[in-house]
Amino acid sequence: MKxxxxxxxxxxxxKYRHFYLFIxxxxxxxxxxxxxxxxxxxxxxxxxxxxLTQWKWVGLGNFTSMLYDDILWRSLxxxxxxxxxxxxxxxxxxxxxxxxxxxxxxxxxxxxxxALFLPCVTPMVVIAIVFSLIFSSEKGVLNYxxxxxxHMLPFLHLKPIPWLESESWSKTxxxxxxxxxxxxxxxIIMLAGLQGIPTEYYEAAMxxxxxxxxxxxSVTMPLMRPTFAFCGLLSLLGTVYMFDxxxxxxxxxxxxxxxxxxxxxxxxxxxxxxxxxxxxVAYTVxxxxxxxxxxxxxxxxxxxxxx
Amino acid sequence: MSNSPKMRRMLAMGVFYVVLTxxxxxxxxxxxxxxxxxxxxxxxxxxxxxxxxPHPVIFNNFVELYRETNLFRAFLNSCIISGGNVLLTLxxxxxxxxxxxxxxxARGHGKLFNFILASMMIPGAVTLxxxxxxxxxxxxxxxxxxxIIPGSASAFGIFWxxxxxxxxxxxxxxxxxxxxxxxxxxxxxRIAVPISKPALAALGIMQLIASWNNLMWAFVVxxxxxxxxxxxxxxLLQGEVRTPFGMLMAGGLMTTLPLILAFLFFQKxxxxxxxxGAIKQ
Numbered sequence: 001m002k003x004x005x006x007x008x009x010x011x012x013x014x015k016y017r018h019f020y021l022f023i024x025x026x027x028x029x030x031x032x033x034x035x036x037x038x039x040x041x042x043x044x045x046x047x048x049x050x051x052l053t054q055w056k057w058v059g060l061g062n063f064t065s066m067l068y069d070d071i072l073w074r075s076l077x078x079x080x081x082x083x084x085x086x087x088x089x090x091x092x093x094x095x096x097x098x099x100x101x102x103x104x105x106x107x108x109x110x111x112x113x114x115a116l117f118l119p120c121v122t123p124m125v126v127i128a129i130v131f132s133l134i135f136s137s138e139k140g141v142l143n144y145x146x147x148x149x150x151h152m153l154p155f156l157h158l159k160p161i162p163w164l165e166s167e168s169w170s171k172t173x174x175x176x177x178x179x180x181x182x183x184x185x186x187x188i189i190m191l192a193g194l195q196g197i198p199t200e201y202y203e204a205a206m207x208x209x210x211x212x213x214x215x216x217x218s219v220t221m222p223l224m225r226p227t228f229a230f231c232g233l234l235s236l237l238g239t240v241y242m243f244d245x246x247x248x249x250x251x252x253x254x255x256x257x258x259x260x261x262x263x264x265x266x267x268x269x270x271x272x273x274x275x276x277x278x279x280x281v282a283y284t285v286x287x288x289x290x291x292x293x294x295x296x297x298x299x300x301x302x303x304x305x306x307x
Numbered sequence: 308m309s310n311s312p313k314m315r316r317m318l319a320m321g322v323f324y325v326v327l328t329x330x331x332x333x334x335x336x337x338x339x340x341x342x343x344x345x346x347x348x349x350x351x352x353x354x355x356x357x358x359x360x361p362h363p364v365i366f367n368n369f370v371e372l373y374r375e376t377n378l379f380r381a382f383l384n385s386c387i388i389s390g391g392n393v394l395l396t397l398x399x400x401x402x403x404x405x406x407x408x409x410x411x412x413a414r415g416h417g418k419l420f421n422f423i424l425a426s427m428m429i430p431g432a433v434t435l436x437x438x439x440x441x442x443x444x445x446x447x448x449x450x451x452x453x454x455i456i457p458g459s460a461s462a463f464g465i466f467w468x469x470x471x472x473x474x475x476x477x478x479x480x481x482x483x484x485x486x487x488x489x490x491x492x493x494x495x496x497r498i499a500v501p502i503s504k505p506a507l508a509a510l511g512i513m514q515l516i517a518s519w520n521n522l523m524w525a526f527v528v529x530x531x532x533x534x535x536x537x538x539x540x541x542x543l544l545q546g547e548v549r550t551p552f553g554m555l556m557a558g559g560l561m562t563t564l565p566l567i568l569a570f571l572f573f574q575k576x577x578x579x580x581x582x583x584g585a586i587k588q
Contacts, residue, residue, distance in 0.1 A: 016413035018491040022406035026399045029460035037437030115331035121570045123520045125538040126559035130337045139353040192582040244522050275436050282432045
């Protein structure tokens with residue numbers, strides 16, 4: 001009996017050999033650059049290794065080191081603050097523009113869409129350097145504009161802002177850059193969400209005498225919740241693992257005031273060459289982020305069902 | 308007269324468009340700054356009040372860029388790496404996507420596909436060090452392959468191609484080709500690939516942008532000046548003491564323009580790709 005099942009199994013494999021043949025190039029690379037790294041990274045989490053000498057088993061040593069790693073905690077804190085600074089304005093702006101672009105009567109639609117969307121196709125290096133010019137404290141055009149407003153409205157007591165030189169402003173500067181870069185991306189996702197809402201719903205609401213604001217509140221918002229959740233999830237991951245933006249604009253500085261997790265991990269790995277410890281940190285944070293995501297999705301779903 | 312509802316509506320519309328356009332220009336402003344700074348001297352870049360239109364217009368930045376850096380080589384490197392990465396990704400993902408779309412009866416089909424979907428949850432940060440070590444062991448550090456191969460096994464790419472092919476490549480056509488004596492690979496290459504051009508274009512443009520802009524990985528795996536890509540060369544132009552901003556902006560312009568053109572050309576496909584990525588969840 002067993003033999004028969006086995007030969008059936010073999011016949012099936014041979015019959016569908018093309019399936020296995022066609023997916024094998026992908027799976028070979030996938031195994032080498034995704035599957036194996038995930039496992040090897042877990043192995044390294046329990047080792048002390050600089051990449052050159054023989055690795056040394058340290059047990060849970062890396063995990064306890066994390067508890068006393070001030071810069072790690074500081075970078076996680078910065079990640080949270082940067083996220084709180086940019087996610088709300090970005091989401092609101094993206095939602096407003098998605099709403100506007102969704103209106104049939106809008107003129108110059110292609111222009112507005114391209115203007116908001118171009119930032120997320122441009123190389124971050126270039127743009128971060130342009131922003132460092134704009135943010136420059138004495139000769140920057142942003143402070144020039146602020147001073148211009150200050151002259152017109154003297155009672156505001158506006159002063160030039162040390163955007164990149166001060167520990168208290170560096171996170172805000174990063175947040176502005178990120179809003180500029182990612183609003184268009186979120187806008188497109190929200191636009192897709194809006195276009196998925198059947199027009200009959202709006203028509204029904206209009207028959208019931210709902211004004212524009214009411215229609216947004218009671219038709220659009222509830223139906224957009226999954227889209228908002230998705231954008232939120234992308235932003236969470238984006239903030240934790242952000243690299244280019246911060247690396248070029250501030251390189252985490254001044255001090256470590258704008259160092260986020262992504263940059264810290266890069267430095268641990270490829271400046272300090274602490275391969276074991278870096279793997280441990282990467283793993284722990286990835287697992288934590290995974291559970292935060294899961295919890296977030298569950299809360300949105302529960303609210304959905306409560307309705 | 309001005310209180311008539313029609314006038315008020317027009318006024319509101321006017322304000323609406325002015326605000327909208329102002330925000331759009333705010334978003335375009337850094338591009339404008341990049342463009343004009345490329346045609347200014349260092350002193351012109353830092354004058355207060357700022358020169359909104361460079362006066363005089365300077366072309367020297369481009370000359371110096373050509374003389375002092377290996378920008379042409381970097382441009383070539385970027386083209387080879389991005390081109391290679393896009394082509395390899397499209398081939399691998401469409402071939403596997405075709406297999407997942409058209410052989411649903413194969414053993415392990417569902418499990419393997421779910422496995423790929425689950426792998427999309429793995430953040431790149433976790434695989435960073437082992438992927439790097441893998442390239443070291445394969446002696447691929449400081450080669451084009453180090454940039455081309457790792458990102459090409461894209462789980463999203465497979466998902467994306469499978470979705471498109473399973474609904475757009477008719478089974479009847481595949482069977483008819485089989486009866487006509489086409490090999491399985493010929494069916495994929497001659498029938499499925501041409502039909503899937505729109506999906507390939509969307510995946511290709513997304514991969515192109517990611518690959519062209521890739522800074523972190525380039526930093527890790529490229530070592531000698533003749534191998535560096537445009538973003539790295541631009542980054543390294545920033546000096547410790549004095550940064551030649553005019554030259555940087557000229558180089559930045561040349562790094563950005565190809566992408567902007569590619570985006571404007573393939574805007575529709577790109578948007579379709581992102582939208583699909585959002586709907587999959």
